[in-house]
Amino acid sequence: GAGVSQSPSNKVTEKGKDVELRCDPISGHTALYWYRQSLGQGLEFLIYFQGNSAPDKSGLPSDRFSAERTGGSVSTLTIQRTQQEDSAVYLCASSKGGAGGYTFGSGTRLTVV
C-alpha cells in the first residue's frame, strides 16, 4: 500500500490478557520500527527490525513484550499479561534504510482496563 498500515486502530483489553498488534510496512522498506507513546508523553523506542532480524531490542520494557517480523514485511508486536501501564498508542514506522526518513503509521491505541 501507499503508507504504513496498523491494525487494529483501537483495542480495549482486560488486564492480564494477551494482545497482538499488527504493522504492514511500505512495500520494499527493509527497516521497521516500533514505538509507543503514553498519554501526554514523548515517543519511546521499542524495537528495530532490519529484514527479519531485530538488531536492536533495547527498548522493550519487559519480557512480556515481544515482536517478530516475517518475510521481511509484516510485523507483530505481542504483549502478554497486559497491565494498565501498557495503555498507550503503539506506533510502527518503516524506512528504506540508510539516511532517509521514516514513514509512520497512525498507530494502535491500546487501553487496558
Added chain:
Amino acid sequence: DAKTTQPPSMDCAEGRAANLPCNHSTISGNEYVYWYRQIHSQGPQYIIHGLKNNETNEMASLIITEDRKSSTLILPHATLRDTAVYYCIVRVFPYNQGGKLIFGQGTELSVKP
C-alpha cells in the same frame, strides 16, 4: 547519539515564517540532523534532514550552522495546520543500515490567526 535542545513552545502568526531552533553542540561529523512533526493524535511526519548543507523541500527549509552545533527549521508561510510538536533529532546512519531515532520532548508550535 548527540543530545538536542529545543524550546518547549513557540507561537507564530499565520502567514508568517516560523523559525524553530535546535541546539546540538555535541554533534559528531557523521551525524545527520532530522526534523519530524506530530500533529495531535497522529503519527509523526518526516519533514526534512541534512548533514552539512542547507536543505529545502516542499515543506520546509533546514539551515545548519557552519560548525553544525545548531540548526533552524523554517516553515516559510505558517498555516493553522502547521500547529504541532516539532522534533529535532541527530543520528548516525551507517550506510545500508536503519538505526533508531530517539525523540526528545520537541517544540510545541502554535500558529495563531
